[in-house]
Amino acid sequence: MDSIILRKEVQERIKEVKEVDILVGIPSYNNARTIGHVVKAVQAGFAKYFPDKKCLLVNSDGGSDDGTTEVVQNTTIEDFQSILLHYRVEPFFKIATPYHGIPGKGSAFRTIFEIAGVLNAKACAVVDSDLRSITPEWIELLIKPVIDGGFDYVAPLYHRHKYDGTITNSIVYPLTRALYGKRVRQPIGGDFGFSEKLAKFYLTKDVWETDVAKYGIDIWMTTTAIANNFKVCQSFLGAKIHDPKDPGADLSAMLHQVVGAAFDLMEIYPDIWKAIKGSEAVPAFGFQYAVGLEPVNVNVDRMMEKFKLGTKELSSLWKEFLSKDVLDFLCESQRLSKEEFRMPDNIWAEIIYSFAMAYHKKIMNREHLLKSLTPLYIGRVASFVIETWESGAEEVEDRIEELCMTFEDKRDFLINNWD
Amino acid sequence: MGDFLQRIAIEPFKRFFDKVIQFLPNFLTSTLILIVGIVLGMALKGIFLRFFRAVGLDRVSERSGVIELLRKGNIRDSVSVLLSKVIGWVTVFIFAIISMRELKIPTVERLFESFLLYLPNVFVAALILLFGYLLGNFFGRAALIASVNAGIRFSGLIGKFVKFTVFILSATMALEQLGIGRETVIIAFAIIFGGIVLALAIAFGLGGRDIAKAYLEKKMKGEEKKDEISHL
Numbered sequence: 001m002d003s004i005i006l007r008k009e010v011q012e013r014i015k016e017v018k019e020v021d022i023l024v025g026i027p028s029y030n031n032a033r034t035i036g037h038v039v040k041a042v043q044a045g046f047a048k049y050f051p052d053k054k055c056l057l058v059n060s061d062g063g064s065d066d067g068t069t070e071v072v073q074n075t076t077i078e079d080f081q082s083i084l085l086h087y088r089v090e091p092f093f094k095i096a097t098p099y100h101g102i103p104g105k106g107s108a109f110r111t112i113f114e115i116a117g118v119l120n121a122k123a124c125a126v127v128d129s130d131l132r133s134i135t136p137e138w139i140e141l142l143i144k145p146v147i148d149g150g151f152d153y154v155a156p157l158y159h160r161h162k163y164d165g166t167i168t169n170s171i172v173y174p175l176t177r178a179l180y181g182k183r184v185r186q187p188i189g190g191d192f193g194f195s196e197k198l199a200k201f202y203l204t205k206d207v208w209e210t211d212v213a214k215y216g217i218d219i220w221m222t223t224t225a226i227a228n229n230f231k232v233c234q235s236f237l238g239a240k241i242h243d244p245k246d247p248g249a250d251l252s253a254m255l256h257q258v259v260g261a262a263f264d265l266m267e268i269y270p271d272i273w274k275a276i277k278g279s280e281a282v283p284a285f286g287f288q289y290a291v292g293l294e295p296v297n298v299n300v301d302r303m304m305e306k307f308k309l310g311t312k313e314l315s316s317l318w319k320e321f322l323s324k325d326v327l328d329f330l331c332e333s334q335r336l337s338k339e340e341f342r343m344p345d346n347i348w349a350e351i352i353y354s355f356a357m358a359y360h361k362k363i364m365n366r367e368h369l370l371k372s373l374t375p376l377y378i379g380r381v382a383s384f385v386i387e388t389w390e391s392g393a394e395e396v397e398d399r400i401e402e403l404c405m406t407f408e409d410k411r412d413f414l415i416n417n418w419d
Numbered sequence: 420m421g422d423f424l425q426r427i428a429i430e431p432f433k434r435f436f437d438k439v440i441q442f443l444p445n446f447l448t449s450t451l452i453l454i455v456g457i458v459l460g461m462a463l464k465g466i467f468l469r470f471f472r473a474v475g476l477d478r479v480s481e482r483s484g485v486i487e488l489l490r491k492g493n494i495r496d497s498v499s500v501l502l503s504k505v506i507g508w509v510t511v512f513i514f515a516i517i518s519m520r521e522l523k524i525p526t527v528e529r530l531f532e533s534f535l536l537y538l539p540n541v542f543v544a545a546l547i548l549l550f551g552y553l554l555g556n557f558f559g560r561a562a563l564i565a566s567v568n569a570g571i572r573f574s575g576l577i578g579k580f581v582k583f584t585v586f587i588l589s590a591t592m593a594l595e596q597l598g599i600g601r602e603t604v605i606i607a608f609a610i611i612f613g614g615i616v617l618a619l620a621i622a623f624g625l626g627g628r629d630i631a632k633a634y635l636e637k638k639m640k641g642e643e644k645k646d647e648i649s650h651l
């Protein structure tokens with residue numbers, strides 16, 4: 001893949017900027033509706049919290065045809081006085097460029113890392129372009145721990161609806177925490193801060209032709225930072241409200257990319273995760289407060305249908321690597337009604353670990369294996385929804401904590417059967 | 420009388436004896452080549468068995484589904500054993516052919532020539548069948564998983580249909596390679612395949628009337644309650 005910084009117009013812009021203190025990257029693809037707000041929040045964040053620093057905003061675009069890049073170029077806060085009492089006078093820099101390589105968020109991030117590396121940005125952050133709830137404070141919260149606290153990686157902490165981020169809650173958070181021993185609550189949150197050292201470290205890795213180039217980038221960034229002993233913290237950013245991620249994206253493809261990236265990382269760092277015992281909290285910054293969140297519609301009946309269909313049709317594939325107990329449970333579930341159905345934590349943890357081992361041992365084609373996880377994941381989400389229908393945010397968080405503990409308790413099952 | 424005996428008994432016997440004498444070196448050479456072939460075949464079998472085991476061929480074949488294919492064919496040997504046996508037998512076979520040629524019997528030579536010319540077709544056909552089976556399994560499984568994830572009720576049927584279509588296609592190609600009923604096979608395949616597609620089209624048309632109606636009504640009158648879960 002060609003480096004983006006070889007492009008003439010980018011080189012010219014880099015020559016003009018020379019060096020920066022802070023860089024914020026925004027990956028985008030057809031986000032004209034929301035990216036203007038994100039650009040303004042970033043600009044206000046620069047002005048309010050880093051008035052004496054040289055700041056750059058980089059928009060790395062995947063070939064949008066809805067005018068996203070034009071929105072980025074043309075958006076600026078004209079009337080700072082209505083937002084801030086004291087504000088910076090000097091302009092901030094902007095680079096909006098298409099990225100090269102496999103279409104996906106990871107390729108967009110690579111471009112951002114490259115520009116950060118060339119300009120020796122001391123602290124960087126990336127924020128999603130579909131955010132509706134981003135405020136200037138997010139920039140401070142993602143950058144300050146790097147500049148003032150000496151942290152290398154700042155993961156986000158949000159208040160999200162109990163049914164928002166279900167891959168995070170049911171797979172990625174419990175798995176990452178159990179494996180690498182750090183309680184990073186939103187390992188694939190999408191909005192991160194990181195140091196110059198970490199950005200340059202990311203660029204040394206040859207992963208840009210894999211699922212990391214797509215939705216796998218978030219889990220890869222978080223795990224790489226933790227597994228390589230970079231200093232990690234979290235910042236509370238408030239509510240996360242965003243447009244749906246690529247509505248056309250197929251769930252099984254998303255699951256394949258995210259879970260595949262997590263399983264690939266397990267193969268890269270086996271000696272590290274096998275040696276971990278328990279888990280520990282990571283420092284958290286920001287003032288935590290409760291927020292009201294928009295309700296989310298859930299069609300549990302349809303989820304149950306998909307789960308039962310998958311169980312009926314795909315059990316013959318799963319029997320090669322799932323234990324008899326799990327298969328018996330799945331068979332039994334066929335007869336249960338929505339009200340009776342629950343997928344216990346220990347069964348779910350065993351399913352994920354068994355899939356990880358099957359992936360490692362290449363028991364079948366890896367894409368088939370991961371895509372066959374979809375109905376089980378839908379079943380688990382349905383069970384979680386049924387169980388927590390009446391629960392408030394705190395109760396739901398407690399349930400997720402219980403699931404994480406189960407994942408930690410079952411680590412021996414994974415370690416003993418890995419090779 | 421002596422002359423008569425000479426013509427009907429001694430001379431033919433002498434000619435036969437001359438021919439035997441003439442043939443004997445060929446026969447001995449041929450036997451020797453065959454013995455060398457058998458010994459070499461056994462040695463190669465042992466060497467390749469060790470080599471295949473050392474490179475972990477059995478593990479690879481287990482993952483790629485070849486073992487499953489063999490078990491379905493009631494073959495219990497591992498791929499290493501099977502391949503080394505094949506190599507051993509092919510060696511013996513090649514030496515057997517060379518030894519037969521050494522006999523220099525014109526009829527045998529012609530027979531083996533035609534057989535040898537046909538042999539590559541058999542190998543290619545066998546390879547086509549093997550790949551057809553593996554590809555059929557692969558695409559069948561991909562179709563099954565994709566249709567399950569799309570929530571299609573008759574996913575099992577779709578998976579099987581894809582699997583058998585690919586296999587039938589490869590069987591047709593294999594038969595064509597062998598030159599067996601070349602045109603008949605192609606026409607039969609076209610008729611069967613076209614027939615299946617037509618049958619499916621009619622079945623979908625008749626059986627899916629209500630579904631299509633319900634779908635259009637849903638589109639016109641509004642969708643059912645949708646999930647708004649954000650998975651990431």
